[in-house]
Amino acid sequence: MRLVLPNPGLDLRIPNYEDLEKMEKEDGDRPKWDNKAQYILTCVGFCVGIGNVWRFPYLCQTHGGGAFLIPYIILLVLEGLPLLLLEFGIGQRLRKGSVGVWRAINPYLTGVGIASMLVSLLIGLYYNTLIAWIMWYLFNSFQGPLPWTQCPLNDNRTGFISECQQSSTVDYYFYRVTLNASASITDSGGLQWPIVICLLAAWTVICICYIRGISTSGKAVYVTALLPYVVLAIFLIRGLTLKGAMNGVKYLFTPDVDELMNPTTWLDAGAQVFYAFSLAWGGLISFSSYNPVHNNCMQDAVILTIITGLTSIYAATVTYTVIGFRATDKYDTCISENIRMLLNGFELPEDSITASNYNAALHHLNSSNPDTVFGLDIKTCDMQKLLSEGVEGTGLAFIVFTEAITKMPGSPAWSVLFFIMLLCLGLSTLFGNIEGVVVPLKDLNLFPKKWPQEALTGVTCLVSFIICLLFAQQSGLYWVTLFDNFAGSIPLLTIGLTEMIAVVYIYGIDRFNEDIKFMIGKKPCIFWQISLRFTSPLILLVILVFYLVTQAQQELTYLVWDPDYDEFPTLASVPYPSWINVVIFVLAGIPSLVVPVYALCRLVFVRCKKKMKPEKDINQI
Amino acid sequence: MLEKILLLLSLSLSVAEGLCKPGVGEAYKVRFSIKTALGDQAYPWNKNEMFLFRAALAFAMRDFTNGEEFGVSDIHPCNETQRVSFWFVVTRPKTMDLVDKGTVEMAIKKSRNRINGAFLLTDKTLEFDGIYPTLAAPVSPDTPPWLIVFGVVMGAVSVGIIALLVYPLVQRKLKKNMDADDEDSDEETGVKTAENGANDGIYNSTFSDDERFTQM
Numbered sequence: 001m002r003l004v005l006p007n008p009g010l011d012l013r014i015p016n017y018e019d020l021e022k023m024e025k026e027d028g029d030r031p032k033w034d035n036k037a038q039y040i041l042t043c044v045g046f047c048v049g050i051g052n053v054w055r056f057p058y059l060c061q062t063h064g065g066g067a068f069l070i071p072y073i074i075l076l077v078l079e080g081l082p083l084l085l086l087e088f089g090i091g092q093r094l095r096k097g098s099v100g101v102w103r104a105i106n107p108y109l110t111g112v113g114i115a116s117m118l119v120s121l122l123i124g125l126y127y128n129t130l131i132a133w134i135m136w137y138l139f140n141s142f143q144g145p146l147p148w149t150q151c152p153l154n155d156n157r158t159g160f161i162s163e164c165q166q167s168s169t170v171d172y173y174f175y176r177v178t179l180n181a182s183a184s185i186t187d188s189g190g191l192q193w194p195i196v197i198c199l200l201a202a203w204t205v206i207c208i209c210y211i212r213g214i215s216t217s218g219k220a221v222y223v224t225a226l227l228p229y230v231v232l233a234i235f236l237i238r239g240l241t242l243k244g245a246m247n248g249v250k251y252l253f254t255p256d257v258d259e260l261m262n263p264t265t266w267l268d269a270g271a272q273v274f275y276a277f278s279l280a281w282g283g284l285i286s287f288s289s290y291n292p293v294h295n296n297c298m299q300d301a302v303i304l305t306i307i308t309g310l311t312s313i314y315a316a317t318v319t320y321t322v323i324g325f326r327a328t329d330k331y332d333t334c335i336s337e338n339i340r341m342l343l344n345g346f347e348l349p350e351d352s353i354t355a356s357n358y359n360a361a362l363h364h365l366n367s368s369n370p371d372t373v374f375g376l377d378i379k380t381c382d383m384q385k386l387l388s389e390g391v392e393g394t395g396l397a398f399i400v401f402t403e404a405i406t407k408m409p410g411s412p413a414w415s416v417l418f419f420i421m422l423l424c425l426g427l428s429t430l431f432g433n434i435e436g437v438v439v440p441l442k443d444l445n446l447f448p449k450k451w452p453q454e455a456l457t458g459v460t461c462l463v464s465f466i467i468c469l470l471f472a473q474q475s476g477l478y479w480v481t482l483f484d485n486f487a488g489s490i491p492l493l494t495i496g497l498t499e500m501i502a503v504v505y506i507y508g509i510d511r512f513n514e515d516i517k518f519m520i521g522k523k524p525c526i527f528w529q530i531s532l533r534f535t536s537p538l539i540l541l542v543i544l545v546f547y548l549v550t551q552a553q554q555e556l557t558y559l560v561w562d563p564d565y566d567e568f569p570t571l572a573s574v575p576y577p578s579w580i581n582v583v584i585f586v587l588a589g590i591p592s593l594v595v596p597v598y599a600l601c602r603l604v605f606v607r608c609k610k611k612m613k614p615e616k617d618i619n620q621i
Numbered sequence: 622m623l624e625k626i627l628l629l630l631s632l633s634l635s636v637a638e639g640l641c642k643p644g645v646g647e648a649y650k651v652r653f654s655i656k657t658a659l660g661d662q663a664y665p666w667n668k669n670e671m672f673l674f675r676a677a678l679a680f681a682m683r684d685f686t687n688g689e690e691f692g693v694s695d696i697h698p699c700n701e702t703q704r705v706s707f708w709f710v711v712t713r714p715k716t717m718d719l720v721d722k723g724t725v726e727m728a729i730k731k732s733r734n735r736i737n738g739a740f741l742l743t744d745k746t747l748e749f750d751g752i753y754p755t756l757a758a759p760v761s762p763d764t765p766p767w768l769i770v771f772g773v774v775m776g777a778v779s780v781g782i783i784a785l786l787v788y789p790l791v792q793r794k795l796k797k798n799m800d801a802d803d804e805d806s807d808e809e810t811g812v813k814t815a816e817n818g819a820n821d822g823i824y825n826s827t828f829s830d831d832e833r834f835t836q837m
Binding site for chain 2: 136138139140142143150152153157158159160194197198200201204205207208211212216340343344347348349350351454
């Protein structure tokens with residue numbers, strides 16, 4: 001296919017091969033990786049994030065267990081791999097951050113870079129709030145017993161506070177003690193001081209890790225990218241030795257092939273691959289631009305895909321050993337409670353009903369004295385239901401996992417390990433995130449040129465911290481969910497799609513092939529050709545359309561923690577207030593629309609400039 | 622004489638049995654879960670254990686009323702089941718007047734730990750129906766531990782930031798001093814250096830790629 005849109009002046013804007021060779025020999029002032037391992041670890045850290053622990057296992061389990069791996073791996077190869085090669089290749093070739101790259105391809109496309117920067121900023125804001133919550137739990141793990149094992153007492157010390165009594169100690173600790181959640185997003189309440197200082201800690205840690213750009217963050221990734229694997233291994237060993245762990249693993253991987261017929265499975269797999277690879281954030285392009293020109297980016301893309309896929313499965317296994325343990329523990333408690341009620345109600349000696357003969361005994365008693373049994377209000381203990389209890393997102397880490405940890409011997413140690421792992425996973429993703437914000441800001445000349453890297457990082461972190469105070473309010477949880485749903489979904493898909501079209505049809509796939517040949521010595525094979533030109537853009541388009549259609553159809557509701565709700569402790573589903581549409585437009589609409597709007601503005605500006613007398617060059621966006 | 626005593630005893634026993642009626646009046650139900658608490662080391666429930674219970678309860682009543690001489694015979698159990706649960710009432714010493722529920726409750730609450738200890742049980746395994754144990758408040762240290770950890774982390778990070786910012790400045794100052802010393806000794810070799818420089822060529826970054834990009 002020779003379809004390439006006309007793109008005059010491209011050769012003037014990008015360095016040609018001789019320039020690249022010259023740049024390679026000289027020591028420019030562009031930062032460089034100390035070694036290949038730093039680059040790979042940074043990319044692995046960027047791609048492997050908290051989502052691998054708390055999103056992928058949930059998707060795997062709800063979409064047919066082991067069978068979900070089939071669409072996941074297929075889409076990993078068809079969708080993730082080409083997009084990775086695209087971002088790595090274009091960054092390495094044009095040697096600029098995201099704004100620079102798109103501006104070089106075509107000045108009208110600078111909007112893509114700006115959109116990437118805005119999306120990275122919005123995601124970074126709420127992501128760091130999650131880090132702040134993780135830090136809070138980490139700081140509170142250095143005590144035994146852990147603070148979320150007990151409810152506080154009520155006034156006359158005869159029982160626990162009713163909110164805690166009705167829900168559970170871990171729920172109360174998360175929603176009341178940590179967040180002090182209000183009952184709706186409009187009710188912002190005051191600032192929660194513990195969260196404010198944890199946010200301060202989170203932004204300061206990011207600031208110091210990224211203070212000199214990749215020369216500091218490149219050293220930090222040795223810890224933040226590798227430590228999670230070590231901790232996961234420790235948890236795997238611990239998890240497999242817990243009672244009931246295999247129930248969880250079996251539940252996770254039991255394949256349900258019928259789910260493959262469900263289109264939602266494929267769409268969720270596609271979306272997960274796209275978000276997991278942190279594509280369209282701009283960070284990967286930036287990181288690749290610091291590579292030597294002849295670095296084998298194709299090999300890197302393949303390595304990264306394999307590592308991400310394997311890590312997802314690894315983390316899912318570990319997560320489900322712990323979930324299996326918790327479910328088994330709850331099931332055993334439920335059975336013991338029922339046995340106790342039966343023994344007390346029928347005044348039977350203690351050992352007459354045990355877990356093994358429980359069902360037979362219950363049946364016998366029910367047939368002989370059905371009224372008494374009914375009056376006792378025996379609950380049915382359902383293992384499957386316990387295994388499937390809402391286990392994704394913040395609920396998994398802060399409620400399910402913390403509860404499971406309290407039941408392990410030596411819980412403070414396990415809690416510290418778990419939250420350090422989450423912290424490292426989050427930090428390494430944030431390095432890529434902040435790279436995707438600071439470098440475009442530099443390229444857009446929004447900072448004075450003589451400011452050192454330290455000042456840029458410092459100012460970005462300070463401004464972000466102040467904006468993040470929005471999430472430190474009592475309604476912060478609902479704002480985080482809002483950002484998660486809207487800032488991180490549609491804009492990324494739009495930018496990803498535009499990137500593919502820009503590189504394949506505006507930069508030219510032939511030129512891209514030549515670049516790859518120059519950089520690594522051989523042209524991409526037929527698989528890459530087809531997937532870059534057709535398959536990947538098509539998959540992205542399908543996912544984007546599906547997302548837009550479902551979002552448009554869905555009523556805008558959100559879940560709140562409301563102690564006055566009838567079915568408390570279940571979260572109440574409440575409609576959003578009407579002004580939320582403005583916020584959603586800012587989060588999802590503005591980054592997506594920046595691309596065409598910028599192109600339009602530039603068109604108008606250039607036309608005006610031609611008409612008016614030639615003036616001094618305005619060195620602007 | 623002996624017959625009279627026997628008659629009185631049987632009368633009092635029958636009266637007492639009449640006093641203790643499950644669920645009525647001043648009676649309390651108590652439940653023992655010995656096997657749950659002690660597992661393999663559980664002791665069997667027998668008359669001796671019952672005697673210990675009555676003695677412990679008599680102690681509780683004495684302790685609460687501060688001297689009234691309650692005895693084992695003032696505690697009347699009835700309706701013992703295989704679960705090891707039974708009802709009991711308390712009567713005033715030397716009379717058959719029932720002690721009211723409130724007093725019994727407060728006496729038990731006061732000496733709960735002692736009664737539990739006598740049986741090697743806990744609040745959960747030795748239950749008095751209707752008497753809720755006062756819960757121990759969760760231990761809260763004066764300085765929350767999380768503040769300490771936060772302080773350590775922030776301190777380390779601040780020191781790190783200051784070090785990273787100050788170090789290059791210090792290095793630059795040292796280099797300037799060293800250059801000032803070297804310049805004095807390099808004046809003779811100045812010409813040679815220029816010649817060497819001219820052979821290698823220096824990449825002049827003034828003409829670098831930045832200006833190729835079309836400006837908006």
